[in-house]
Amino acid sequence: MKTNFKKIATDGVITNNPTLKLVLGTCPTLALTTAAMNGIGMGAAVTFVLICSNLIISLLRKVIPNQVRIPAFVLIIATFVTIVRLALDKLLPSIYESLGLYLPLIVVNCIILARAESFASKNSPIASVADGLFMGIGFTLALTLMGAFREILGAGKIFGITLWDFKIGFFSSSAGAFFTYALFIAIFSLVAGTIKTHKKKKATVTTEPKEEVIEEKEAE
Amino acid sequence: MKKLTNNVWFKCISFLLILSALLSGILAVLNTVLFVPPEERTERALQKIYGEAKTIDDIVLDVDNGDEAYTLTDCGKINKIYKIGNDTLYQAVGEKGFKNGTVTLWINVSLKDGKLVISKVVLDSSVGQSFIGSLSAAFFDGFLVDVTESYEKGKFTANPLLKDNADVNFNPVSGASNSGNAACNAVNTVLHYINQGGAK
Structure with a gap:
């Protein structure tokens, strides 16, 4: 079966964006988006785990007994999360420290388990890797944009570089995280809804003459 | 079969x-x-505290070398004491954080103009403190006091109920008041150690 990479890519980044459309992985989204760099760090870690776990689960999909598929998925995911923790601690200690508690919590991130169960366990390894990559990109983009928004308004900085002294402390707080998340979901839904309506209208306009032709033929 | x-x-x-x-x-x-060896972790900590690589002149106490930690009941313990030039660097663990978790700090004590002062406090790690990130650099700067002058009652606190027994009161940090209290306990343990005639 031919893999539709275009559909996988648009699904992961836009149509089924894990953060803004499926509202999965909300715990790190709310807690870590105080800075844009945190978004990139967390997004990269989740993307790595998604790609690797999707690949292994897809390769083993015919071997894993159906009754124990969830424990098997969790074992595989936990292994890759541990690898990410070890690698970050050794190579990028500052990011390891900033992600803190939320790094081991990737194990229970709904996005990863959901993709393992709904996609990787049913599709080829190449398609599963692509799915992991684009879902990870969608997650990273959402987290980075939210992080940048909160960092600019809450700390007057972007990627740690000071822009101005003006700060709104609310955006650095937990309440600010919920507000920002709601705002981003609203904007995303509005834009996605507008595009959908526009496409529907376009489709109706192009199909209308055809219907007239059919009616004319039937009348004849 | x-x-x-x-x-x-x-x-x-x-x-x-x-x-x-x-x-x-x-x-x-x-x-x-x-694997990150303890020596590399110490080097990283020194880099974080001083902003540059430093050499340890003398190790007064190090639990990793089999020494016994200096413990102050219901407050905290000191795991490491290093002499670096004229400074003394303490690694202290403060107790009674959020859900009885702990906060570990690096506390640098310097001798300036004949006075013993806390010149830098840096967060090392924490256990079970979800909102430890709420403790900003400004919070830790609140510990930078003259040890000899401020050590009448011998305590820092972020707990309003204990303010009468403390020299320095912190405003509780929203969402991290218990973590702030554990940080205070780490510094209090070091103050207690110095007051008892420990390494100055």
């Missing part, structure tokens, strides 16, 4: 055991490759 190997649960358990063994093997190898 054939009946057993065809049993679904036997297959399931066998699969999980084999998978666990394989993944454990991979992790064991990677753990050896990516």
Whole structure:
């Protein structure tokens, strides 16, 4: 079966964006988006785990007994999360420290388990890797944009570089995280809804003459 | 035997055991490759505290070398004391944080103009403190006091109920008041150690 990479890519980044459309992985989204760099760090870690776990689960999909598929998925995911923790601690200690508690919590991130169960366990390894990559990109983009928004308004900085002294402390707080998340979901839904309506209208306009032709033929 | 190997649960358990063994093997190898030795952690901590590489002149106390930690009951303990030039660097663990967790700090005590002052406090790590990130650099700067002058009652606190027994009161940090209190306890342990005639 031919893999539709275009559909996988648009699904992961836009149509089924894990953060803004499926509202999965909300715990790190709310807690870590105080800075844009945190978004990139967390997004990269989740993307790595998604790609690797999707690949292994897809390769083993015919071997894993159906009754124990969830424990098997969790074992595989936990292994890759541990690898990410070890690698970050050794190579990028500052990011390891900033992600803190939320790094081991990737194990229970709904996005990863959901993709393992709904996609990787049913599709080829190449398609599963692509799915992991684009879902990870969608997650990273959402987290980075939210992080940048909160960092600019809450700390007057972007990627740690000071822009101005003006700060709104609310955006650095937990309440600010919920507000920002709601705002981003609203904007995303509005834009996605507008595009959908526009496409529907376009489709109706192009199909209308055809219907007239059919009616004319039937009348004849 | 054939009946057993065809049993679904036997297959399931066998699969999980084999998978666990394989993944454990991979992790064991990677753990050896990516292990961060205590010396490297200390170097990182010194870099973080001083902004540059520093050499330890003398190790007064180090639990990693088998020394016994200096413990102050219901407050905290000191795990490491290093002499670096004219400074003394303490690694202290403060107790009674959020859900009885702990906060570990690096506390640098310097001798300036004949006075003993806390010149820098840096967060090292924490256990179970979800909102430790709420403790900003400004919060830790609140500990930078003249030790000899401020040590009448011998305490810092972020707990409004204990303010009458403390020299320095912190405003509780929203969402991290208990973590702030554990940080205070780490500094209090060091103050107690100095007051008892420990390394100055």
